[in-house]
Amino acid sequence: MSQCNSIILVEDEIDVREAAQLTLELEGFEVLAFANGVAALEVINSSFTGIVVTDVKMPGIDGIELLQKITAIDGELPVIVVTGHGDIGMAVQAVRIGAYDFIEKPVSPQHLIAEVARALQTRALVMENRALKRQLHQQNDIDNQLIGNSDAIVRLKSSIKNLADADVDILIHGETGSGKELVASCLHKFSKRSAAEFVALNCGAMPESVIESELFGHEVGAFTGANKKRIGKIEYANGGTLFLDELESMPLQLQIKLLRVLQERKLERLGGNQSIPVDIRVVAATKTDLLEASNRGDFREDLYYRLNVASLKIPPLRKRSTDIPLLFRTFVLQAAQRFSRVEPQLGAEQLQLLTQQQWRGNVRELQHEADRYVLGISELLENSDDTGTAAPVALDNLPDQLASYEKQLLSNALQQSCGRIQEAADLLGIPRKKLYLRMMKLDIDKESFVKKQN
Incomplete structure (x- = not known):
């Protein structure tokens, strides 16, 4: 959430102003105190990340007029109005105009702190939503692709930036639903290959009889029903990035063929003899420990080391x-x-x-x-x-x-x-x-x- 901790305090009585300022600053808030509304308006704008607390009865611009001017600047900026005891009519008028809330004098420190904290939290949500809406229209930055500010995500973003243009094959580790394809897409988007294709294939979503043709393509007559030539995913990704999700599900025999492509950067379509050069970067993802799988004989160890030139680990959400x-x-x-x-x-x-x-x-x-x-x-x-x-x-x-x-x-x-x-x-x-x-x-x-x- 956005850090909203600033308070503009408007109060013409110096003793009351200083007492309120001290109360709020002892609680950790940043307070800008003003003796009148004219001075306060000079620092208020729609990007102000705090709130306003103002007295009603003041010389010059009173609290109601100040509230109207603030609402015209930013209708979502919380304004807490402090009214005299029993002045309910003034309080109702302020709320109708757009005041966030009103407090009756004399104001207890606990009540003031609670109201200010609540208003600041509301302002934080408003500013956060505005930032998010801007981000939805500006999707060209990695911070707008991978959302989060935790240490783990900051480190992940840094690693992606470092590896994006390195043009090495990468292995991504992450639990189901953690965003492995999004990370792979970022590696492609921020690389020199971004103008070419990003081609994704889920190895666990296809039967063994189909995945080979999907990856390598086939020539006419390669098998029953192969009535026309088909370009496979590897060839289609030429110049770009091939993303292989759930790599642990790839059949062992197909792993051998993939290893050869990675080593030679050439392939042969099913039913064909021509060696076709390919310029690709392979980003693979898994939710299991592939080294452990290779020890069990479920995954080729040489393919693991060939792909694991660099690796990224996505932290689980918890x-x-x-x-x-x-x-x-x-x-x-x-x-x-x-x-x-x-x-x-x-x-x-x-x-x-x-x-x-x-x-x-x-x-x-x-x-x-x-x-x-x-x-x-x-x-x-x-x-x-x-x-x-x-x-x-x-x-x-x-x-x-x-x-x-x-x-x-x-x-x-x-x-x-x-x-x-x-x-x-x-x-x-x-x-x-x-x-x-x-x-x-x-x-x-x-x-x-x-x-x-x-």
Whole structure:
């Protein structure tokens, strides 16, 4: 999620302004304080990643006029209006104009912090969705192809960039649904072969009697029913990339022929004698340990070493749970466009629920869940009360919900970093000191995460 931590505070009374600023800064928020609305408007724009807290009764531009001007700049920028005790009419007017919420004076520090945290979370979701929508129209960068900011995915992106133009055969390891074909496609797209074909073949999806013809092609009369010459996948990929998924399913006899193609970069069609040169890069993917399979006699060891010039390992989704909210929101946006549906809103409780699942089917399973959510048939999320159309959660429970969600995010980062504070802080995008303070407040013991890894 985007890091939204900034607050523009507008209050003409200096004592009240300084007290509110101190309260918020002690909680770790970044506060820009202004004595009037004119000065505040100079720093407000649609790219501002924070929120606004403003008093209503001020000289010059009052809070209502300031709210109207902010709404004209960005209708999705949360504005919390602080009203005098009993001034309900003013509060209702502010909400009708577009205020995120209103708070009555005198404001308790706990109430102010809770409202600000909730508004910042809303702003973070808004900014994240805007970024995702931009990415859907700009699919030329690897960050828009492989979605995620976890350490494992950042390292994977770096490896892809390093290997893309190396023009060596590559072996990809990853569980079912983890995105092996997407990684292979990125290797092709960001290589010097990108102008040529990317040809994919699932070795496990074809019977043994068909896969040889699919790979190597055939001449007329090569077998019964071969009435015309056919170009195989290898030849069709000439100049480009051949992607072989589920390589462990390839028959042993065919592995011998593939090994020869890799060594000589030549092939013969079925029923033919002509040696045809091919300029290809082979990217193969497997969900099993091929070296172990070769020890059992189920896979040729020489083919394994020939393909394993370089290898990439895709982490399972459960080991990069911090990427789940971003992935799911991306899939929801895509599904809403694909199904011509209104994009449903996602809340903290739902995102937390998603990060707690095991996702044995990995990214593919998460994407299917997003499709079901957009279509309104998600069994996992249908009972959640954290959507715009669900029953409202009691406000008294909101601070506990926010704390629970924050604790889950911090715990995920600490688990991923094996309890190393600086690494966890980097994952979360916050200073080390702030992480310590939040851990103390939420009663999180880093030692428990160290022990879990030992």
